[in-house]
């Protein structure tokens with residue numbers, strides 16, 4: 001299988017991890033040789049309920065016996081999507097009431113940027129240095145990391161970058177700004193939390209100059225940080241909320257939510273302001289609905305903070321310089337890139353899945369399923385400590 005994988009499936013790095021997958025269940029992924037791998041990555045924050053959660057599988061199965069795709073987005077009334085957006089709205093503060101369902105995080109960002117330009121009639125987008133919002137042309141344009149985008153220029157014009165958490169830089173948001181786009185917690189940059197009321201100050205500045213605030217919750221969203229959405233920690237409600245990853249427990253999905261009035265502007269001038277064939281797909285909506293119900297009817301979300309404490313208590317080692325992040329969105333900061341690479345690859349050999357972050361080469365990602373047990377956390381931390389103790393400089 002590996003030869004065919006390398007020959008026929010497009011690759012994005014010269015050295016893919018290339019584990020051959022047999023199946024996955026709960027906190028474990030099994031390879032074709034029968035080895036179990038404890039998953040501290042959860043499909044890069046996408047499998048919040050672990051692998052193949054029975055309630056999600058049942059919802060998908062039930063929906064596939066009824067219908068799987070009947071029309072492009074927005075024309076027909078399909079119960080899974082309607083039930084989902086209604087339930088989602090019940091957990092969101094005013095004015096976040098109307099949701100557009102799409103196929104991926106990056107498409108949700110594209111939709112949010114289009115909506116902001118359309119609604120304000122302005123063009124400038126302010127984004128953050130080291131931000132990651134996806135990889136299509138629009139979201140690439142707001143990525144704050146030149147080395148990964150210069151080869152694809154020209155990108156969309158009128159994007160200005162400010163430093164995340166820099167109170168002074170907020171002044172660069174002006175009457176020309178259509179929207180400020182921020183990750184509530186910066187992911188690729190190294191799991192950087194907003195500090196000193198930063199998001200509140202950005203919100204205030206946006207209100208002063210009539211700019212919209214878009215928060216990208218694609219990674220921290222759906223319970224990972226101890227609240228359903230991370231913005232709830234920071235007393236700051238965005239005008240447009242962008243969702244993805246953990247929303248459908250591992251199926252491809254994205255969404256953006258705004259006020260009814262704002263979202264209505266996608267219906268005229270021009271009409272069909274955003275079009276998608278598969279957005280709102282009933283099977284994926286059924287999976288999203290089962291996921292949201294399970295997250296909000298269980299103790300999984302508050303438990304993430306208890307699980308974070310266990311990680312922080314266990315992961316003490318001279319080679320770990322810092323544990324960053326919140327809830328089950330954690331990063332180990334190592335002294336140098338060699339140790340980071342060693343740890344990820346050595347743990348892979350020992351049956352523990354870890355991963356890198358996009359723009360912080362010293363960071364090791366820990367974003368396990370929210371369903372991970374305390375015993376599994378102990379087991380994985382022990383493997384990390386054993387690997388670090390075996391490190392030879």
Ligand SMILES: Cc1ncc(COP(=O)(O)O)c(C=O)c1O
Pocket residue numbers: 104105106107109132133134135183187216217218219244245253254
């Ligand atoms: C914060 C953030 N925004 C957007 C995206 C893009 O989402 P997708 O890969 O589903 O397009 C990601 C994916 O890693 C992300 O972490």
